[in-house]
Amino acid sequence: MTATIERGAATAPVTSPAPVKKPTRKRPRGFLSSSNGKKVVMAVTGAVMVTFLILHMLGNLKIFISKESFNEYAHALRTLLEPLLPYRTVLTIVEVVLVASVVLHMWAAISLARRAHSARPVKYVAKKSQANGYATHIMRLGGVTILLFLIWHLLDLTFGVVNPKGFDSSPADRMIAGFDPSRWWVAIIYFAAVVMVGLHLRHGVWSAFQTLGWANRDRNKGLRLGAGLLSAVLVVGFLSPPLAIMFGVVQ
Amino acid sequence: MSFLEMLDVLNERLILEGDDPIAFDHDCREGICGMCGMVINGVAHGEQRATTTCQLHMRHFEDNATITIEPWRAAPFPVVKDLVVDRSAFDRIIQAGGFVSVPAGSAPDAHSIPVRKEDADAAFDAATCIGCGACVAACPNGSASLFTAAKITHLSLLPQGQPERLSRAKAMVDQMDAEGFGGCTNTGECTAVCPKGIPLDTIAQMNTDYLKANAK
Missing domain, CATH: 1.10.1060.10 (Alpha-helical ferredoxin)
Incomplete structure (x- = not known):
């Protein structure tokens, strides 16, 4: 053998064996402080948000029927169950649930990421992913991207702060003005974010089933396929209105 | 030659040269004890699937290739020395x-619980x-x-x-x-x-x- 042996970074530092920890049964810990509990929070809040996305996408597609249909839909969201409940009751409840879901989803993600970080204080010199590394790269990065987009998206089409039509305009006008070809960079932000949502859900939807213990050998193929299909449908459904506006199909 | 035998040869050489041998865990060398774990070129147990390090053979590597070997890296697995983790x-x-938990006594019949x-x-x-x-x-x-x-x-x-x-x-x-x-x-x-x-x-x-x- 002629190769030289390098004992560089690949060789671990020599440390004396850690004192043997007693096999103490730790105090019973809360469900939410366990890694599994946090994953359940992640899965359930994720499911709430996916349900919202499906309804949101269907609502957006109303722009293809007519501007009036889209505006009526936006108005109906505020007057839902109106004779029984005051204006905007249902919508406010939905908004509160969604904000809570976003916050809890982020809380679970951040605390799991921190736990993961402290579980591997020394990184590998060489590390090759054996499961294509998709989830590893897309989920946390994707989550941050989606959050940044969400802030922009609310400022643009909900509060109208960065929208040319402002807040005092009809939802359809805001949407059409927002995706005017002259604001092509908005469309790019939007496209990138929607694709990222799709990639996030491709892993996330299956992962939620796995976390809740509903995945198994027989169902996995179908669940993964279903997660991929749902993501694809959402991406196409969310991208078609801005594309139609940019190319003048919807005016 | 298996991967661990390669390390044995390497260690013999290191000892003859008056150097410290590389510490690594091993026991059965037939893939069932779970002692020989190391990350080889960035993959735990090497790139061959469903194989322990001891069952990995040097024929899967190119001649004179540089191989990077690392211990398991995780805080709950403190490194004892070189490639040995606790x-x-x-x-x-x-x-x-x-x-x-089973009641003590004589061993139950193997078919007593279907x-x-x-x-x-x-x-x-x-x-x-x-x-x-x-x-x-x-x-x-x-x-x-x-x-x-x-x-x-x-x-x-x-x-x-x-x-x-x-x-x-x-x-x-x-x-x-x-x-x-x-x-x-x-x-x-x-x-x-x-x-x-x-x-x-x-x-x-x-x-x-x-x-x-x-x-x-």
């Missing part, structure tokens, strides 16, 4: 609940886990979920494991957390490097049992 954390997870063939097969798939720690080494989160799930699944599929099924899942998962392992993000890195090919559904089984234990 995997006692796994023992403590087992001690927390990876057992069945087990469905499908259950026996699935339990055995999980029971093939040798506790080598490759799952932890490969996991981007440093999670021990595949190991813990294999042990939980192995017992929770058998009639003998039913009485303690939920308390076992809770105790073992909580101990896994207490040891400082990361959480599972279902990346599938673990099952890809597992020398025994333990499937990811064991983790779904663990999640189910843990949820039920907490719902009680």
Whole structure:
């Protein structure tokens, strides 16, 4: 053998064996402080948000029927169950649930990421992913991207702060003005974010089933396929209105 | 020549040269004890699938190739020396609940408790886990979920494991957390490097049992 042996970074530092920890049964810990509990929070809040996305996408597609249909839909969201409940009751409840879901989803993600970080204080010199590394790269990065987009998206089409039509305009006008070809960079932000949502859900939807213990050998193929299909449908459904506006199909 | 024999040859040379030999763990050298774990060129147990380091052969490497060897890197697996890590954390997870309580006395007849063939097969798939720690080494989160799930699944599929099924899942998962392992993000890195090919559904089984234990 002629190769030289390098004992560089690949060789671990020599440390004396850690004192043997007693096999103490730790105090019973809360469900939410366990890694599994946090994953359940992640899965359930994720499911709430996916349900919202499906309804949101269907609502957006109303722009293809007519501007009036889209505006009526936006108005109906505020007057839902109106004779029984005051204006905007249902919508406010939905908004509160969604904000809570976003916050809890982020809380679970951040605390799991921190736990993961402290579980591997020394990184590998060489590390090759054996499961294509998709989830590893897309989920946390994707989550941050989606959050940044969400802030922009609310400022643009909900509060109208960065929208040319402002807040005092009809939802359809805001949407059409927002995706005017002259604001092509908005469309790019939007496209990138929607694709990222799709990639996030491709892993996330299956992962939620796995976390809740509903995945198994027989169902996995179908669940993964279903997660991929749902993501694809959402991406196409969310991208078609801005594309139609940019190319003048919807005016 | 196997990978460990290559290290033996290397160590003989190092000793003759008056250098320190490279410390590494090994025992059975036939792929069933789980002692010989190392990350070879960035992959736990090397790139050949479903193979322990001792069953990996040098014919899979190019002549004169530079090989990077690292120990398992995880906070709950402190490095003892070079490639040797202390995997006692796994023992403590087992001690927390990876057992069945049976009345003492003479051994029961082997067929006294019938087990469905499908259950026996699935339990055995999980029971093939040798506790080598490759799952932890490969996991981007440093999670021990595949190991813990294999042990939980192995017992929770058998009639003998039913009485303690939920308390076992809770105790073992909580101990896994207490040891400082990361959480599972279902990346599938673990099952890809597992020398025994333990499937990811064991983790779904663990999640189910843990949820039920907490719902009680």
